[in-house]
């Protein structure tokens with residue numbers, strides 16, 4: 602009985618001490634820092650407001666925030682959803698819909714080695730998927746009408762040819778620089794048949810009338826400049842104003858109107874996840890909804 606009373610007294614004193622301590626904190630106006638666990642829960646709660654938040658990536662979002670503490674929450678989700686927290690080429694995912702108009706091919710998503718589109722047609726000297734051929738011809742004709750010379754230099758490329766190009770570049774400038782401007786076999790958007798290059802496909806194309814014209818007008822024909830200076834953190838490639846990718850006029854117009862700077866970002870927000878208009882959550886599109894034809 603005495604022992605029980607003693608325990609009660611000890612507990613009582615303990616509670617009183619804690620109360621006094623807490624009181625002291627209130628009086629000095631100092632905030633008691635939340636525990637790490639609570640802080641993580643607060644961050645996750647904030648992230649989970651976005652419709653493209655993925656529960657199973659929770660730990661990775663938190664780890665990314667440790668590396669980039671000032672990054673906006675939605676940016677953290679977009680980048681982790683794109684696996685930008687993993688090693689390119691090493692932790693990459695096989696593409697399951699290589700024939701799709703909105704297929705994502707980049708350093709984290711690779712095509713089957715043997716994949717070749719079945720519906721290629723010629724535009725000038727290059728080959729492209731049939732759906733994109735008409736729009737490409739219109740784009741080139743419109744440029745010439747505006748007094749801008751556009752010359753197509755490359756369309757579809759199979760994995761074997763891509764390997765030759767990539768290896769040649771590695772031999773001349775090394776892996777690090779080659780990876781910034783050439784895709785490894787299986788990782789090239791050219792293999793999808795939706796991408797074309799204009800000539801000269803190198804730095805000489807920068808700041809030319811052709812480069813400016815494409816930047817201004819490509820979306821009108823359903824194409825996007827795939828690798829820009831602004832989106833290089835997403836694409837992991839240098840600015841390639843000569844490389845355009847067909848995504849269809851609806852998506853190209855939508856990306857233009859909503860200032861979505863990379864196909865990667867569009868992919869996370871509208872293909873990997875589809876916004877629900879009813880939910881009215883952050884990250885909603887400014888205008889109408891576009892769904893991908895996966």
Ligand SMILES: [Zn+2]
Pocket residue numbers: 791796797798843844845
């Ligand atoms: Zn290209």
